[in-house]
Amino acid sequence: MAYTDPMSGPAVSDTQPIVSLRNVGKTFDSGTVALAGLDLDVRSGEFVALLGPSGCGKSTALRLIAGLSEPSSGVVETASVRDDIGFVFQEPTLMPWATVAGNISLPLELRGVPARDAATRVAAAIERVGLRSFADAHPRQLSGGMRMRASIARALVTEPKLLLMDEPFAALDEITRFKLNDDLLALWQSLRTTIVFVTHSVFESVYLAQRIVVMTPRPGLVARELTIDASHPRDARFRTSPDYAALCRATSEALHAAIGEGGA
C-alpha cells in the first residue's frame, strides 16, 4: 500500500472522471465552513470511500455531488451522471405508508416508467437484496438490516451510474453490517456501478473501497488518498488476514495524522 496516484486502482477505467470537484467550498448560512478547497475525482466503476471524523464535511460533499446542495465556491462537475444517481441515506428513509415493493418502485414511478416495466424491475431489485418474501411488508415490520436492504434496492432499481451512500450501515449491529458489506461488494461487482461511500469507520473503508479519501475537519478538505490494492472479491478471509490488519493500521495512522493537522 502506498500514497499512490488515485487513478491506478484495479478495475478503474482511464476515462474522464464522472465526478469532479475542484476547489469546492461550502459555507452554511449559520457561518459554519463545512468544506474549503476540496478537490475530488471519481472515475467510472470505482469504489471510493470518504473517510473522516464527524464534522469533516464528508456528508456535505456527498450532497453536493448528488445536486441536493449548491457549493458556495468552486465547481462540482457531474454532467455525465446528473440524472443517473442513486442515494442511500444513513437512515433507511423509507415511506412508512408504502410496502417494500411500493418504496422500491418510487424512483421508477417518479420518472414515469410504465407500470408493467416497473414491476419487473422492482421484482428484480427485491430479489437482488434478498427481500422476496417481504415485498408486501411495511417498513415497520422489518428489522433495521432489512430496511437498509430495501433502501439499497430502491437506490439500485434505476441501475444508476453513480451510487452515493452516506454512512448507510452506521446504525446497524456488526453482524448485519458485515453481511451487508459483503452483499454490497457483490452488487458492485455484478452491476459495475460507481460507488462513493461515506464512513467514519477505518475498518469498513478498507474492507470495501479501492480508494480511500481521508478528510480533515474544520474546514473539510482532502488530507490523503490511499489506494487499497487488495483484489476483489473480498470476503471473511480478507477481513481476518494480516494484509487487512496492516492496511487498517496504515489507514488509521493516515486518519490520525490528518486529524492532527486539522487541529481537532
Add this chain to the structure above:
Amino acid sequence: MTLASDRILRLLLPAIFLALSVIAWDLVVRVFDLPPYLLPGPGLVARTLVEDWGVLSAALVVTLVTTLQAFLLAAIGGVLLAILFNQSRLLEYSLYPHAVILQVTPIVAIAPLLLIYLPQQAAVLACAWIVAFFPVLANTTLGLNSVDHNLADLFRLYRATRMQVLLRLKLPAALPHILAGLRIAGGLALIGAVVAELSAGSAGAGSGLAYRIAESGYRLHIPRMFAALLLLSLTGIVIYFVLALVTHLTLRRWHESAARREA
C-alpha cells in the same frame, strides 16, 4: 389471555360504572322524592324518549344533517386551505392569522350576527363550520410541514414535480395528522351546530335537538330536556367512534399510533 382480559375489562368497567351511576340517580330521585321538574328519574327520561320519539327523532335528523354537512365542509375546506398554504407561503402569511382570529373569537358571539346576515339554515351551518374547520387546517398544516427531510431530498434527487411531492409524499405523511384533526372536527361540528341552533332558537326559529332542549326548558318540560340531551350525547359518541374506526383502519398497517405491537 392478558390481552383478551384487558379488553374485556376496558369494556366492562365503564359499563359497570354507568349502570351504578344510573342506579344511584334513580335512588336519589326515589329516596328524596324529587318532582320531575327538578330532576326526573332515568325511567321517566327513557319513557319520554319513547313517547316523544316523533318530535325528537325529527330534531335529531335536523341536527345530524347540519353536523355532517359542517363536518364535510370543514374536512374539505381545512385540507384544501392547508394545501394552498403549503404551496404558497405568501397566501399562508396573509390568511393564516385570520383563520386563528376566527377560531379564537367565541362562536356564541358570532352566531347572532351570522343569523342576521344569512338565512337561518346557512347561518347554523356556517357556525358549525367555523368551529370545526380550524383543527383540520391546523393539523393538516402541521402534517404537510413535518415531512422527513431525507425523503424530501430523495424526491428532489429524482426530480419529482410539485404535484408528485404533494400527492406521494406530503399528503400521505400528513395523513395521521389530518385524521387527528378530523377526529376533533367531528366533535366540534356537533358543538357548533348546537351553539348555532341555540342562538337561532332564541331568535324564535329552528327545529334541531338543541332547539328542542331550549324549548323544553322554557316549558319546564325537564324530562324531554334530558331525553334530547341523551340523544345529543349519543350522537357525539357515535361520531367519535366512527372517526376513531376510520383512523384505525387507515393507519393500522403502517403508523405507530394504530399498529398493534406483539410483545
